[in-house]
Amino acid sequence: MRKILLFTLCFLFCFSMGLAQPDQGDANTWDFGKIRVSEGIVKHVFSLKNDSDVDLNISGTHASCGCTVLEIDKKVILPKETANLEVKFNPKGYSGQVIQYVYVNTDSKTTPVDKFIIKADVHKD
Numbered sequence: 001m002r003k004i005l006l007f008t009l010c011f012l013f014c015f016s017m018g019l020a021q022p023d024q025g026d027a028n029t030w031d032f033g034k035i036r037v038s039e040g041i042v043k044h045v046f047s048l049k050n051d052s053d054v055d056l057n058i059s060g061t062h063a064s065c066g067c068t069v070l071e072i073d074k075k076v077i078l079p080k081e082t083a084n085l086e087v088k089f090n091p092k093g094y095s096g097q098v099i100q101y102v103y104v105n106t107d108s109k110t111t112p113v114d115k116f117i118i119k120a121d122v123h124k125d
Helices: 002-016
Strands: 029-036 042-049 056-063 068-072 082-089 096-106 113-123
Touching: 029 042, 042 113, 056 068, 056 082, 068 096, 082 096, 082 113
Parallel strands: 029 113
Antiparallel strands: 042 082, 056 096, 068 082, 096 113
C-alpha cells in the first residue's frame, strides 16, 4: 500500500512540474500523450504570431476530421501580435496512436497555410 501511495505522489509531483509531459519540441505540434476515452475532450492552445510588418488576415480554418474542433480568437493579427488557436480533440471512437491536422489559411504571401499537428495515444477504458 505504501509503494502505491509513494508512486502516486511521485507521479503527481512530476506531472505538476511538467516532467511527465511528452516532448514538445515543435511549436506547431502538440502531443497529448496517453489519454483515455473516458477523459473526454482534450484541448491545447497554439500561438499564431504575425512576424511581418503588415496585417495578417485569417481567411479560414479547418481540421482533418470532425473529431477536432478549432477556434481562433482573431480574424486579423496586427504586426508583431499573436492570436490564440484553441484545438479540441474528442477521442471517442479512437484507439491507439492518432494524428490530426489543423490548417489556418491566411493572406500571407510566404506562408498562406499554417499547419498544426496534434497527437494522442488513445486508450479505451
